[in-house]
Amino acid sequence: xxxxxxxxxxDVKDGRTVKGVNFVDLxxxxxxxxxxxxxxxxxxxxLVFLDITATHEGRKTTIDLVKSVxxxxxxxxxxxxxxxxxxxxxxxxxxxxxxxxINSAAxxxxxLIDDLSKAFGSQFVVVAVDTRFVEGANYVHLRGGRxxxxxxxxxxxxxxxxxxxxxILLTSMDHDGTKNGFDNPLLGCINQLIHIPLIASGGAGxxxxxxxxxxxxxxxxxxxxxxFHYGEILIPELKERLRAxxxxxx
Amino acid sequence: xxxxxxxxxxxxxxxxxxxxxxQVGYGMINSKEDFDQFDRVIIPxxxxxxxxxxxxxxxxxxxxxxxxxxxxxxxxVGMQLLTSYSEEGEAELLSVFPLKxxxxxxxxxxxxxHMGWNSVKAEADCPLFKDIPENTYFYFVHSFFIEHSPVYNxxxxxxxIDYSAAIQKDNFYGVQFHPEKSGTHxxxxxxxxxxx
Numbered sequence: 001x002x003x004x005x006x007x008x009x010x011d012v013k014d015g016r017t018v019k020g021v022n023f024v025d026l027x028x029x030x031x032x033x034x035x036x037x038x039x040x041x042x043x044x045x046x047l048v049f050l051d052i053t054a055t056h057e058g059r060k061t062t063i064d065l066v067k068s069v070x071x072x073x074x075x076x077x078x079x080x081x082x083x084x085x086x087x088x089x090x091x092x093x094x095x096x097x098x099x100x101x102i103n104s105a106a107x108x109x110x111x112l113i114d115d116l117s118k119a120f121g122s123q124f125v126v127v128a129v130d131t132r133f134v135e136g137a138n139y140v141h142l143r144g145g146r147x148x149x150x151x152x153x154x155x156x157x158x159x160x161x162x163x164x165x166x167x168i169l170l171t172s173m174d175h176d177g178t179k180n181g182f183d184n185p186l187l188g189c190i191n192q193l194i195h196i197p198l199i200a201s202g203g204a205g206x207x208x209x210x211x212x213x214x215x216x217x218x219x220x221x222x223x224x225x226x227x228f229h230y231g232e233i234l235i236p237e238l239k240e241r242l243r244a245x246x247x248x249x250x
Numbered sequence: 251x252x253x254x255x256x257x258x259x260x261x262x263x264x265x266x267x268x269x270x271x272x273q274v275g276y277g278m279i280n281s282k283e284d285f286d287q288f289d290r291v292i293i294p295x296x297x298x299x300x301x302x303x304x305x306x307x308x309x310x311x312x313x314x315x316x317x318x319x320x321x322x323x324x325x326x327v328g329m330q331l332l333t334s335y336s337e338e339g340e341a342e343l344l345s346v347f348p349l350k351x352x353x354x355x356x357x358x359x360x361x362x363x364h365m366g367w368n369s370v371k372a373e374a375d376c377p378l379f380k381d382i383p384e385n386t387y388f389y390f391v392h393s394f395f396i397e398h399s400p401v402y403n404x405x406x407x408x409x410x411i412d413y414s415a416a417i418q419k420d421n422f423y424g425v426q427f428h429p430e431k432s433g434t435h436x437x438x439x440x441x442x443x444x445x446x
Binding site: 001002003005040045070071072074075076093094095096098120121122123166167194195196197220221250 | 261263264267268270271296297298360361362363364365366367368369387389391392408409428430431432433434436437
């Protein structure tokens, strides 16, 4: 049985986590490596690091972070942010990243998806898509949802798959931050369109939301940040709940 | 000491990191002479099986590998290379196992690649799974699989179809999943390999 995956997402800047973290017994709440290790011990199936570093020096720190995580953590992880060309991805691969996630760089230059999947295999290439519902249709948005494009989300995701994406990470900007649950109708619809794994993101507020997203949209994985960081949802308890609902988890 | 066949097919950072975590010594095998320094051998590999086979041939190490009597573990594509043929690139492979590596496409209706944590059912006699609970989940990322073989099966995985997630024959072993990314049970499997 293939398990549904639970993925905590950590925002990092200059090698440190930026969103507040509220774990007990954490020596250094800003240290992404320690957090990553804690999550792996709790039963997280995978981790995503979103690098929002702006400076060149910070980027070097991020690469050191990737190396440290790869050395100390025994589950797969994805790193996103700041990947604009093949060379960026290659450095991360050689530093131990299992996957990279690309978002606006792929929208601006779709050929990047082809190039990355040819060079490193599609299993390495996650295409992250931020979507928002505007006047009757779903549109791809950039810059964390602030910049609307004219690209229909469904079309873009199908194109990303055909260009060699290995996985889609779909964030509903309408649900993100609301804690009212995932956008299950949209996720279910997208999941029917593609034949590669789909990761749901945006809206997780409680355990029931994870039950709902797996039962209603049948996505492969669900990602969340703050509910895990603040300890509002504990992964072992979440897994127990999912198991009780008949959802395959590790 | 484990020797890792260094033939340029994929990244071995994760594997060496895992060996460091379990405190198992290792080194790289670049030439025939290097094999003598190690008491067991890992053949890693990600990416395209046909391309990986070509790279392995270029190293000139194939005959030495085939003649090895010490324990050998192929991981992912490194395991597929031990079979006789892959549909990926229609490649002729090492033929340690008289088995074929096949594509999931047109054989299962599920998503491809098979990506994520899947439970596996180990054979009681497979030493790789000693001290690992039944139906443990391991981390898989692959689009090609090894046809199920009752003779050589070490563990069975079901993903729309039963296939061999682990194989064994004499001193040769292979696993389709990534033990180096499969949490503590994956690390236990690597420890088990050091004790075969």
